[in-house]
Amino acid sequence: MFFSNVESMNHTAILEFLLRGLTEDPALQPLIFSLFLSMYLITILGNLLIILAVSNDSRLHTPMYFFLCSLSFNDICLSTSIIPKMLVNIHVQDQSITYSGCLTQSGLVIVFGYLENCLLAVMAYDRYVAICHPLRYTAIMNPCLCAILLMVSLSISIVVGLLHSVMVLRLSFCRALEISHFFCELTQFIKLTCSDTLFVNILVYISSCVLVVFPSLGSFSFTSTLCPLS
Template sequence: MDPGNDTGTSQFLLMGFSEEPELQPLIFGLFLSMYLITVFGNLLIILVVSSDSRLHTPMYFFLANLSFVDICFTSTTIPKMLVNIRTQSKVITYAGCITQIYFLILFGVLDIFLLSVMAYDRFVAICHPLHHTIIMNPQLCGLLVLVSWIMCVLNSLLQSLMAFRLSFCTEVEIPHFFCELNQMIQLACRDTFLNNMVLYFGAMLLAGGPFIGILYSYSKIVSSICGISSAQGKYKAFSTCASHLSVVTLFYCISLGVYLSSAITQSSHSSAISSVMYVAVTPMLNPFIYSLRNRDIKEALMRFSGMVATKGTIVLG
């Protein structure tokens, strides 16, 4: 790599968590396990929702989309990290880094959009129960997902194109196990004011906007639940939101925690460890939250496992 030129950097170095050789097998095993659990858990949710006609409702349609996005989000970073550990290499090409940034932003923001769409669905279901099936019809559900994809693709494309204008004066060591746009901007050796403005404006608009929508939806939901006279009715109404509210709380609390820890400690190593929470831990926990706290999903999982067992018996027989 030729340092100091303006034609662009040909490769970066992902420093990861530790350079100690004895820790590499442990890190590899831990992240491989987390990745497999994430893929298997979310894939199971998708299969159960698609195979069970009882779950062909807006809420579970959005849940299946969320599971797909979580698989893609995790697959953007962890496989490359595992390959680097196995090959004892820290290198990622410039094109690979930009590609990773593109898909990381795409699926990360898409997660937020889907969570806000799911909050709107819960708002309609609880505050306007008689009109839920009319309002949240298949056409609107498909349109909401399509618009979310289009907006996230355009935002990712803009952020990635802005990253192309950055130049680096020295061999670039990224203190993460993946390419993060904010880290790249900090390591650039030219004026990054425009990049920072685009990054923070996009974050406020595409992350803050859906968050305000979620808060508004749940303020209306809480108000509606408080107006229900029976305790059983209140519990039933709240139980339909419990899983989604748990995922939203987990996602935003972890994101806020990562941001605050990075801002307070100013430590690249601490930031890398904190980023594991939203890159790997949250997508891994989502299927468990929905399967353990949702009666419909638990019943569908039992039916699905019974169906698989029956087919297996027929084949063996």
């Protein structure tokens, strides 16, 4: 049993996955490359301008813009974890990605994706405090609380991302390793395994409910709350 597990682990370590991408038509590859490169550069430039504008203007050093900068930086990280690898694959006409690279990309997408949901919920709470408690806003949303909210959101996202990665590491693959996407999405990754995925699927559903549904409901409840301005 021990040697069987070792052999499975060694076999998994050398696996490569094939990203099918958006299309296999060679004539459309230059168009897709140009389109995604343009969107990526616009995303990076736009978010960098937001960060630089807030950093250089002392009047914008408020909790709202602090979280906005955090969200912009998170958008840069999320885009960078996906698009560059896709562009490289199209340029060299090689759609393969290593097992470790696919696992890393999947984990980063989970971390930054969940962090974005948490940041949006925190920003909704910030606006709720600003509207409903304007006289106490600076006392409630102090720099210490802002840092704590950011670190808690980041910590939760990292823990969930690592937990998903550890669960995927326990899976073995024994079928055609082709991912029907242009990046290593977790659900597509799991579909390729021949192991029992019940526990992994339960974990995905629970984490999605906790870090996607609840922040979304929280954001909606904060932004839709009617309260007096005085």
